[in-house]
Amino acid sequence: MPAAKHQDHVWTRRSALTLLAMLPIGFTGIGNAAECVDPASLSAAQKSMRKSLGFRAPSADAAKRCSVCAFFTAAQPGCGKCALLSGGIVPAEGLCDSWAKKG
Ligand code: SF4
Structure with a gap:
């Protein structure tokens, strides 16, 4: 025993x-909010969409970020879903060329 x-x-x-x-x-x-989603886990279509929108993280402009974009919905601390990316997860501090100020 x-x-x-x-x-x-x-x-x-x-x-x-x-x-x-x-x-x-x-x-x-x-x-690290920039790692809301593992880039390797994205489908080819998701990667292509991100590339075509010029998605990058973090944003170089504090006033223009996903978190204050009309297409962003907060999902978890530091991360959210982007309507333009078909609900894909993006970091709140990200940015793309289609950013639109939240109304
Ligand atoms: S549309 Fe808005 S929420 Fe979506 S990636 Fe671009 S800046 Fe971020």
């Missing part, structure tokens, strides 16, 4: 170390 207790202890410590090792990756995704 003591061996089993030892195994439980080792597993717990290993689990904790694994979780700690994963934290920076998770926080990077959450903390």
Whole structure:
């Protein structure tokens, strides 16, 4: 029985170390609004649409950002959905050539 207790202890410590090792990756995704969506996960059509709209993030102009665009709907902290991108997720700090001031 003591061996089993030892195994439980080792597993717990290993689990904790694994979780700690994963934290920076998770926080990077959450903390960096420019990474609301993994670019690699976008379909070819989504990539093409973003390119044709000149989408970039972050915006160089603080007054012109997705978060204050008429086509933007907030979805989660730092991220939202763009109607012109068929509801695609964009960072609030992004911008494209079709930006229109929210009324
Ligand atoms: S249309 Fe507006 S919300 Fe959509 S990507 Fe362009 S600036 Fe951002």
